[in-house]
Amino acid sequence: MSKNRENSILLEMKNISIEGYSDEVWHPIIKGVDLQIHRGEILGLIGESGAGKSTLGLAAMGFVRAGCRFTGGSVLFGDQDLTKMNEIEKRELWGTKFSYVAQSAAAAFNPAHRLINQTIEASISHGISKTETLEQEAITLYEEMQLPNPTEIGDRFPHQVSGGQLQRTMTAMAMSSKPDLIIFDEPTTALDVTTQVNVLATIRNIVKEHNTAAIYITHDLAVVAQMADRIQVLRYGNTIEESETNKMLKTPKEDYTKSLWAVRSIKKKENKNKEKILTINNIDASYGSGPKVLQNVSIEVPKGGTVAIVGESGSGKSTTARVVTGLLPPDKGEIIFQGQKLTPNLSDRSKEDLRKIQMVYQSPDTSMNPKHTVRDIIGRPLEFYHNMKGKEYTNRVIDLLKMIELDETFIDRLPSELSGGQKQRICIARALAAEPDLIICDEVTSALDQIVQEGILKLLLRLQKELSITYIFITHDIATVKAISDEVVVMHNGLVVEQGMKSEIFSPPHPDYTKLLLSSVPEMDPNWLTKILSSKK
Amino acid sequence: MHPILSTLIKRIGLGIVSLFFVSLIIFSSIQLLPGDFVEAQLGQARTEETVAAFRKELGLDKPYHIRYVNWVTAAVQGDLGSTFSGRNASYANQPQQSTARTVTSLLKPRLYNTFFLAAMTAIIAVPLSLLLGITAALYRNTFYDRAVNASALTTISMPEFFVAYILIIFLASIYQFFPSLSNVTSSTPFLERVYLSILPALTLTLVTVAHMMRMTRAAIINLLSSPYIEMAELKGLSRSKVIIKHALPNAWAPISNIIAFNLAYLIVGVVVVEVVFVYPGVGQLMVDSVIKRDIPVVQGCALVFALTYILLNLLADVISIITNPRLLYPK
Numbered sequence: 001m002s003k004n005r006e007n008s009i010l011l012e013m014k015n016i017s018i019e020g021y022s023d024e025v026w027h028p029i030i031k032g033v034d035l036q037i038h039r040g041e042i043l044g045l046i047g048e049s050g051a052g053k054s055t056l057g058l059a060a061m062g063f064v065r066a067g068c069r070f071t072g073g074s075v076l077f078g079d080q081d082l083t084k085m086n087e088i089e090k091r092e093l094w095g096t097k098f099s100y101v102a103q104s105a106a107a108a109f110n111p112a113h114r115l116i117n118q119t120i121e122a123s124i125s126h127g128i129s130k131t132e133t134l135e136q137e138a139i140t141l142y143e144e145m146q147l148p149n150p151t152e153i154g155d156r157f158p159h160q161v162s163g164g165q166l167q168r169t170m171t172a173m174a175m176s177s178k179p180d181l182i183i184f185d186e187p188t189t190a191l192d193v194t195t196q197v198n199v200l201a202t203i204r205n206i207v208k209e210h211n212t213a214a215i216y217i218t219h220d221l222a223v224v225a226q227m228a229d230r231i232q233v234l235r236y237g238n239t240i241e242e243s244e245t246n247k248m249l250k251t252p253k254e255d256y257t258k259s260l261w262a263v264r265s266i267k268k269k270e271n272k273n274k275e276k277i278l279t280i281n282n283i284d285a286s287y288g289s290g291p292k293v294l295q296n297v298s299i300e301v302p303k304g305g306t307v308a309i310v311g312e313s314g315s316g317k318s319t320t321a322r323v324v325t326g327l328l329p330p331d332k333g334e335i336i337f338q339g340q341k342l343t344p345n346l347s348d349r350s351k352e353d354l355r356k357i358q359m360v361y362q363s364p365d366t367s368m369n370p371k372h373t374v375r376d377i378i379g380r381p382l383e384f385y386h387n388m389k390g391k392e393y394t395n396r397v398i399d400l401l402k403m404i405e406l407d408e409t410f411i412d413r414l415p416s417e418l419s420g421g422q423k424q425r426i427c428i429a430r431a432l433a434a435e436p437d438l439i440i441c442d443e444v445t446s447a448l449d450q451i452v453q454e455g456i457l458k459l460l461l462r463l464q465k466e467l468s469i470t471y472i473f474i475t476h477d478i479a480t481v482k483a484i485s486d487e488v489v490v491m492h493n494g495l496v497v498e499q500g501m502k503s504e505i506f507s508p509p510h511p512d513y514t515k516l517l518l519s520s521v522p523e524m525d526p527n528w529l530t531k532i533l534s535s536k537k
Numbered sequence: 538m539h540p541i542l543s544t545l546i547k548r549i550g551l552g553i554v555s556l557f558f559v560s561l562i563i564f565s566s567i568q569l570l571p572g573d574f575v576e577a578q579l580g581q582a583r584t585e586e587t588v589a590a591f592r593k594e595l596g597l598d599k600p601y602h603i604r605y606v607n608w609v610t611a612a613v614q615g616d617l618g619s620t621f622s623g624r625n626a627s628y629a630n631q632p633q634q635s636t637a638r639t640v641t642s643l644l645k646p647r648l649y650n651t652f653f654l655a656a657m658t659a660i661i662a663v664p665l666s667l668l669l670g671i672t673a674a675l676y677r678n679t680f681y682d683r684a685v686n687a688s689a690l691t692t693i694s695m696p697e698f699f700v701a702y703i704l705i706i707f708l709a710s711i712y713q714f715f716p717s718l719s720n721v722t723s724s725t726p727f728l729e730r731v732y733l734s735i736l737p738a739l740t741l742t743l744v745t746v747a748h749m750m751r752m753t754r755a756a757i758i759n760l761l762s763s764p765y766i767e768m769a770e771l772k773g774l775s776r777s778k779v780i781i782k783h784a785l786p787n788a789w790a791p792i793s794n795i796i797a798f799n800l801a802y803l804i805v806g807v808v809v810v811e812v813v814f815v816y817p818g819v820g821q822l823m824v825d826s827v828i829k830r831d832i833p834v835v836q837g838c839a840l841v842f843a844l845t846y847i848l849l850n851l852l853a854d855v856i857s858i859i860t861n862p863r864l865l866y867p868k
Contacts, residue, residue: 095774109765110769125778
C-alpha cells in the first residue's frame with residue numbers, strides 16, 4: 001500500500017460539481033468533491049443510495065448521464081481536463097484509458113452479441129491490436145477470471161451464462177484494452193454471497209496483477225474493506241470522510257461512517273417457545289409443469305417468535321411464503337395453522353384465515369397502488385376485514401400510523417410523496433390493519449439503506465413485543481438474520497438444509513452448505529477475503 | 538426438436554386456424570349483404586320459375602352450411618368457384634351452355650398486378666423508411682430529425698387520393714415525366730409496366746413511409762436508455778456504431794412487425810389509389826364485384842387478403858424469432 005502512495009497521481013478531481021435535471025429544475029447531485037487516485041491504487045467509494053457514488057464514478061471518466069451536467073471543478077488526467085473536452089476527444093480515452101464495470105452484468109451486456117465480440121469490441125474499435133491477438137488475450141483474461149471453459153465461453157450469448165460468470169466476463173472486458181483506470185460500480189451487489197466471494201477475489205487479483213488503478217463503488221463497507229487501499233465516504237454529494245482502509249475501519253471519525261454498519265449492532269435475544277403457530281409438513285411445490293421448486297420442506301414456526309428463512313436466490317424461500325399464503329397450492333404436504341389444517345388454495349380459504357396471515361413485500365414501490373393515498377392503502381383491510389367506516393376508520397388509520405412511528409399528516413399522501421423507508425412502514429401498517437397473527441416479511445429490508453434498515457427492523461421488533469405477532473422473515477442477508485430471529489431455517493435448492501435456534505445455527509458444527517454460506521458473508525476485517533481464500537486452498 | 542422449429546409449427550398451425558375462422562366470417566357476413574344477384578340480374582321480367590332455375594344453377598338453393606362446406610372444400614383444393622356475372626341469364630334454362638369464368642382465372646392477373654405494385658412500393662419504401670428512421674434516431678432532436686418527422690407527418694395526414702392528385706399535377710401534368718393512367722395489361726412488357734406504375738408506387742410510398750420510419754425511430758430510441766447502450770458509449774464507440782451495432786439488432790422485432798403491417802396494407806388497402814390511377818388491381822375487382830353482388834369473387838378476394846395478412850404476420854414472427862438470440866440459442 002505504501003508503494004502505491006509513492007506512485008504518481010493518475011487522476012485528480014478538484015471541487016467537482018454536477019447537477020441533474022428533474023421536475024423542470026436543476027438539482028445539485030455532487031457538491032464540490034475532491035478525489036485523487038494514484039497509479040495501481042484501489043479507491044473505495046462508499047455511501048448509500050442517492051449519495052452520488054455512481055455519478056461521481058462516471059464523472060471520473062468525464063461522463064455524465066443524460067439529464068446531468070458538470071457545473072464546476074475539473075477532472076485532471078495527466079495534463080488534460082476531461083470536463084473541458086468534447087465527446088469525440090473523450091471517446092478516444094473511453095475504452096482505452098478508462099473502462100467501466102456496471103452493476104447489473106445481465107443488463108450491461110448486449111443480448112444480441114456473443115461475449116467474446118463484446119469483450120474485445122472497445123480494443124478493436126480503437127485499433128489497439130489485431131482481432132486474433134485480442135481474442136487470444138481475452139481467453140487468457142477469462143482464464144485469469146477463473147471462468148469455466150475459457151476457450152469456448154466467449155462464443156456464448158449473455159443469456160447462456162450465469163450472473164456471476166457474466167460479472168467476471170465484464171471485468172475481463174474492462175481489462176481487455178489494458179486501461180489505466182477501471183470504475184467498478186457495485187459489481188457484486190446483484191450476486192449471491194457465495195458467488196460474490198469468488199468474483200471479489202478474481203477482481204482483486206487481476207487488478208493488482210496488472211497494476212491497474214480502480215475506483216470501487218459499493219454501499220457495503222465489509223466488501224470495500226476487502227478491496228480498497230483507501231476509502232472515501234460520500235453522503236448527499238459531499239465527502240464525509242476519507243482515509244486508509246485500516247484506519248477507517250478501526251477509528252472512523254464521523255458518526256455517519258459508524259452508522260453505515262448499524263444493522264450489525266442490533267442483537268435480539270432469542271426466545272424459545274414450544275407452542276407452534278404454524279407447521280408445514282413435507283411440502284413439494286412447482287410452478288406449472290416445471291421442476292420441483294420445493295422438495296419435502298418441513299418448517300415449524302413458534303408462536304410469537306421470528307423464524308428467519310435464509311438462502312440464496314433460487315433456494316425456494318419466497319416459494320415457501322407463497323405456499324403458506326395459498327398463492328401457490330403445493331403438489332403435496334399439509335399446512336397446519338393454529339392447530340387446524342389450512343386449505344391449500346387461497347380462493348378456498350375463509351376470510352378469517354386470510355386475515356390471520358398477512359404479507360409484506362420486498363419492494364414497496366410495486367406492492368402499493370401509486371394512485372391510492374396512505375388512507376386508502378391502510379384503510380382497505382380495515383374495510384374488508386373489519387367493516388370499519390367513517391370516523392372509526394379514520395381514527396384507526398391514524399392509530400396505525402402512530403404504531404409505525406409516522407404522524408397523521410401522512411394520511412393524505414401518495415406513495416410517490418414518501419421515502420423508501422416510509423413506504424415500507426406503510427406496507428407494515430397495512431399488514432397490521434388486518435390484525436394478523438402471522439406476518440410474512442419477504443426481503444423487506446433488502447432494497448433499503450443501512451440506517452433505514454435498522455429503523456425498520458427495530459420497528460418490527462417493537463411491534464412483536466407489543467402485539468405478540470409471529471414473523472416469518474425471508475432474507476438472504478445473514479446480518480439481518482442475526483439481528484432479528486429466534487429460529488433460523490437454512491434453505492438451498494428447494495431443500496431445508498437445517499432448522500434450529502439462532503444460537504445453534506450460528507455455532508459449529510455446520511452442514512457443508514451452511515458453512516459455505518456463513519463463511520461467504522464479508523466481514524469488516526480487511527484480511528477476511530485473504531483468509532477465506534487461503535482456508536479454501 | 539429445436540424450440541424454434543416447434544414455435545414455427547405452432548405459428549403455422551395458428552395461422553391455419555385463424556384462416557378457418559376468417560373463412561367463416563367472410564362467408565356468413567356476405568350472406569348479410571343486402572340485395573340478391575339473381576333478382577338483380579333477371580330484372581323486372583323475371584318469373585318465379587326462372588328465378589328458381591337460376592338459383593339452382595348457381596347452387597343458391599342449397600342451405601347455408603352445405604354451401605359453406607362446398608366452398609371451403611373446393612377452396613382448399615385451389616378452386617374458388619365460378620363467377621356469377623359471366624353467366625347469361627337467358628341461358629338459365631340451358632345450364633350446359635353457361636359461359637361462366639372461374640374466380641381463379643379472374644383473380645390471377647389482378648393479383649399479379651397488385652403484388653407487382655406492392656413489391657415496387659416496398660422496394661422503395663422499406664429501405665427508405667429504415668434509413669430515415671435510423672438517421673432520425675441518430676440525430677434525434679436536431680433540425681434534421683424534426684424536418685423528417687414533420688414531412689412524414691404531413692404526408693400521412695393527407696388522404697391518399699389527395700397525395701395522388703398532387704403527384705399527378707406535378708409529375709404528369711405540369712412536368713410530363715410519368716403517365717397519369719396506369720392501365721397495365723397482362724401483355725405489357727416489364728419495363729413499361731414499371732414506368733406505368735411509378736406514380737401509384739410513389740403515392741403509396743409517401744403514405745407508408747411515415748408510419749414505418751417513425752416506428753423504427755421509436756423502437757431504437759426506446760432502447761437507448763438500456764444499460765448496454767451506456768456501456769457501448771463508455772467503450773468509446775461512435776454514436777452511429779452505438780445505434781447500428783447495439784440498438785438496431787435488438788429493435789428488429791418491433792420494426793419487422795410494423796413493416797409486415799404496412800406490406801399487408803399495400804396489398805389489401807390500396808383500392809383508392811387503384812381507382813385514381815385506373816390500375817387494375819384486386820381492390821378494384823373486389824369493389825366491382827360487391828356492386829354486382831358477385832359473391833364468389835368477393836369471397837375469393839377476401840380469402841386471398843386474409844391469407845396475405847396471415848402470411849406476412851407469420852414472416853414478421855419468424856424475423857422476431859431469428860433476430861432474438863434468446864430464442865435462437867437456448868440455454
